[in-house]
Structure formats: structure tokens, C-alpha cells
Amino acid sequence: MFLKFSKQLDLHGLNPYLPKNIEILQVNLGKMCNQTCKHCHVDAGPHRKEIMDMDTMQYCLNALDVLQCKTVDITGGAPEMNSNFRWFVEECFNKGVKILIRCNLTIIEANKKYYDLPHFYKQVQVEIISSLPYYLPSKTDAQRGKGVFDKSISALKKLNEIGYGKENSALKLHLVYNPTGAFLPGNQKALESEFKIKLKNLYGIDFSSLFTITNVPINRFLQYLKDSGNYGHYMEKLLQSFNPKAAENTMCRNTLSVSWDGFLYDCDFNQMLDLKVNSSAQHIKNIEKEILLKREIITGLHCYACTAGAGSSCGGETASD
Amino acid sequence: MKTYYNPEDLKKFSSIGEFEPRLAKKFFDYYGEVFKEGALTEREKSLIALAVAHTIQCPYCIDAYTQDTLEKGCDEAQVMEAVHVASAIRGGATLVHGVQMMNKFKELSM
Numbered sequence: 001m002f003l004k005f006s007k008q009l010d011l012h013g014l015n016p017y018l019p020k021n022i023e024i025l026q027v028n029l030g031k032m033c034n035q036t037c038k039h040c041h042v043d044a045g046p047h048r049k050e051i052m053d054m055d056t057m058q059y060c061l062n063a064l065d066v067l068q069c070k071t072v073d074i075t076g077g078a079p080e081m082n083s084n085f086r087w088f089v090e091e092c093f094n095k096g097v098k099i100l101i102r103c104n105l106t107i108i109e110a111n112k113k114y115y116d117l118p119h120f121y122k123q124v125q126v127e128i129i130s131s132l133p134y135y136l137p138s139k140t141d142a143q144r145g146k147g148v149f150d151k152s153i154s155a156l157k158k159l160n161e162i163g164y165g166k167e168n169s170a171l172k173l174h175l176v177y178n179p180t181g182a183f184l185p186g187n188q189k190a191l192e193s194e195f196k197i198k199l200k201n202l203y204g205i206d207f208s209s210l211f212t213i214t215n216v217p218i219n220r221f222l223q224y225l226k227d228s229g230n231y232g233h234y235m236e237k238l239l240q241s242f243n244p245k246a247a248e249n250t251m252c253r254n255t256l257s258v259s260w261d262g263f264l265y266d267c268d269f270n271q272m273l274d275l276k277v278n279s280s281a282q283h284i285k286n287i288e289k290e291i292l293l294k295r296e297i298i299t300g301l302h303c304y305a306c307t308a309g310a311g312s313s314c315g316g317e318t319a320s321d
Numbered sequence: 322m323k324t325y326y327n328p329e330d331l332k333k334f335s336s337i338g339e340f341e342p343r344l345a346k347k348f349f350d351y352y353g354e355v356f357k358e359g360a361l362t363e364r365e366k367s368l369i370a371l372a373v374a375h376t377i378q379c380p381y382c383i384d385a386y387t388q389d390t391l392e393k394g395c396d397e398a399q400v401m402e403a404v405h406v407a408s409a410i411r412g413g414a415t416l417v418h419g420v421q422m423m424n425k426f427k428e429l430s431m
Contacts, residue, residue: 136396179392186393190364194394236332 002235005299012244017297022289024071024255026268027060029079031260034110037144039178039221041272044077056262057088059284064095067289073314075102075268080114093124105130105155106148118158127172128164135198139180156205165207172208178215182230184237184308185212188317211316216269216305238304246311246319252297258284266297331381364393371400372407
């Protein structure tokens with residue numbers, strides 16, 4: 001029904017679709033989360049028991065050296081719920097790599113044992129990336145669960161208090177905007193400007209930058225699209241908005257994704273679809289940079305989400321003017 | 322033709338150039354320029370377009386600009402306020418003609 005993504009790449013002379021480098025190692029520490037968001041591509045929640053063990057974390061640390069990655073991007077679930085989280089982050093810090101943590105904010109408010117997370121983040125110079133789909137409670141709670149907005153605002157204030165997200169601060173606090181429905185995100189710069197004004201005026205909150213991320217039609221979001229009768233329209237919109245420039249800069253071309261059990265994927269979305277890398281090195285313990293750089297990236301219809309409009313990645317737009 | 326308005330026709334808007342490509346190109350170039358950020362933001366322009374869509378009661382435009390305002394980060398209150406602006410102007414335009422009516426009424430009355 002829809003043109004295969006690989007055919008689309010063919011039409012634009014982008015095949016074979018290969019990585020340019022492996023600059024970022026994205027590590028999923030587990031699917032356990034204190035939230036159950038409606039759009040979650042991980043299908044994460046409090047009921048999930050898949051958690052990365054310490055041996056696999058050690059392999060990831062070794063892989064940072066083997067791959068010569070400049071950045072480790074730590075995600076989940078709520079990665080903080082992994083009991084070895086702090087050890088792993090400290091080890092990454094000792095290696096001198098840039099550390100990104102995808103913090104859902106509410107974890108900071110969830111339990112006494114997490115109250116000092118902002119200070120821990122500061123101590124190990126973590127760059128924080130947190131979802132806040134809107135600057136008002138209704139849309140945020142509709143996507144992320146009742147009461148999430150108020151807890152998120154409280155956590156953001158705590159991060160601001162110790163310097164995160166303040167103007168000219170080295171402590172970076174980025175927010176992620178996901179559309180709260182079956183539509184694509186607008187211009188990242190314009191939305192960032194709107195969020196900065198509103199969050200400052202309404203709650204006195206500062207942040208470093210806003211990443212707009214297109215919802216990828218897999219797992220819970222796919223189910224929502226189908227249940228609400230929006231699947232066909234959404235896919236058509238993604239296909240119509242295909243941007244070859246965005247396809248040249250997708251995150252799978254400079255990132256390697258590791259699952260909680262150590263398997264390797266081209267991206268976090270392929271991980272959730274269990275589409276392992278097309279390589280003889282499919283596990284973190286057998287990692288070989290040269291082999292992985294020659295692999296062809298596995299694509300599917302879901303890839304259209306990363307190539308629509310100004311592009312989308314875990315770091316926001318990829319093809320801005 | 323079973324209905325005058327078909328939602329699928331919106332997707333075919335760009336094919337309007339099939340019968341007269343030269344003027345269609347001029348129109349779409351102009352349209353694209355109009356909606357670019359200028360003295361007004363793209364978001365403000367989208368809200369104006371949504372309000373106008375209601376005034377001219379164009380179902381294609383309401384469909385397109387509801388989606389566009391959502392993409393540009395507008396919430397329920399903002400899009401509805403835009404519609405109320407359209408409604409107030411449309412209603413006001415009717416009512417202000419009452420002055421003309423009153424003038425004529427008085428002119429003809431003893």
C-alpha cells in the first residue's frame with residue numbers, strides 16, 4: 001500500500017544505506033519505567049522486568065573504547081531505575097565521554113532514593129534530555145499520564161535551581177516535544193521560542209533547547225493510530241513529507257543502539273521491532289567497528305518518521321535550513 | 322459526483338495546474354511566500370488562515386489549517402479563540418449594516 005522505504009531511498013540515489021560513522025552509543029538500560037506513556041515506542045512501564053545487568057554494562061564501557069565513541073546516550077524505560085545506573089554513569093564519566101541521559105523528570109519526584117539525582121547529574125556533568133510535550137498540563141497529562149505535568153514542572157525547577165538549563169550554563173537541559181496526536185511536529189526553532197516564553201512566564205522555568213521528535217508508528221503509538229482511525233492519513237503525511245536531506249542525516253548513520261540484553265540495532269526503533277543489525281557482530285560482547293561500519297542499515301515503513309519534513313532524531317531535527 | 326465536497330480532493334489541490342499550469346504556478350509560489358515567517362510568525366499566519374477558513378466556510382481549509390495549527394503548537398483555547406474572532410467579525414459585519422438599515426428607516430419615517 002505504501003512505497004517501501006528502501007524503494008524511496010532508491011529513487012533518491014541513497015542506496016546502499018550505510019553508516020557514516022559510530023559517534024554515539026545509545027544504551028537502553030531497561031524497559032522498566034515509573035510512567036506508562038501513550039506514545040511510548042519502548043512499551044515501557046512499571047510492569048517491565050527487562051533490565052541490563054552489570055556484565056552487559058561492562059561490555060558497553062569496553063565498546064565505547066573500541067568504537068571510539070564521543071557520546072553515550074543513556075535511555076530506558078527510566079534508566080535511573082536500573083540499580084547499577086549510577087555506577088555505569090560514573091564509569092562513563094571517568095572515560096571522559098559526553099553523557100546524555102533521557103530522564104523522564106518524574107523519576108526525580110518518584111521516591112526518596114531519587115531525590116538527589118539532580119546533584120548526581122551535576123557531579124558527573126550529565127546533559128539531560130527530558131520529554132515535555134506541552135507547556136500546559138492537559139496535553140502533557142493526556143500523553144504521559146495524570147499528574148505527570150505538575151511533577152515534571154517541580155523536577156524542572158529543581159534542575160534549574162542547581163544551574164541546569166540556565167542561560168550560558170554549561171549544565172544543559174534539553175526538552176523534547178512530541179506531538180500529542182496524529183500530526184507532525186512544526187518548526188523546531190519556532191516551537192522552542194514559544195516554549196521558552198511560556199515556561200518562563202507561567203512557571204519561571206529555563207531550559208537550553210527544544211528537540212522536536214516525530215512520533216514513530218510502532219508499538220503504542222501505532223496502536224493509537226489504528227484505534228483512532230488515523231493510521232492511513234498519518235502514513236500518507238509521512239510519505240508526502242519525505243525529505244532526502246533528512247534521509248542523509250538520520251541518526252542510524254552515526255549511532256549504534258544497544259538493548260538491555262546487549263544486542264545491537266541501527267536505532268532505538270529497530271530495537272523495539274527486534275530488527276538486529278545486519279552484521280556478523282550482533283552483540284555488544286563481539287563488537288568490531290570495521291564490520292559494523294560496513295553493515296547495511298535495516299529499514300522499514302517506520303523510517304519515514306525520521307525523514308519527514310525537517311527530519312527527526314533523538315536529538316531533534318536533522319535537516320533544518 | 323456523489324457529493325460536492327470530498328476530503329480526498331484536498332490532496333489533489335496541487336493538480337489544479339493540470340488545466341492552466343502557468344497561473345497555478347504563480348498562485349502556489351505566491352501562497353508559499355505568504356505563509357513564510359515575516360513580520361508575523363508562521364504560527365500567527367496559520368491562526369489567521371484558520372479564522373479566515375471559518376469565515377469563508379471552506380471545509381478544505383478548515384481541515385488543512387486545523388492540522389497546521391496543531392503542528393505549530395497551538396492548543397484548543399488558541400484555535401477556538403481564532404474561530405471566535407472570525408465569528409465576531411462576521412457577526413459584527415452583519416450588525417454594523419444595521420446602521421445603514423436605521424439610516425434608511427429614519428429617512429423614510431415621519
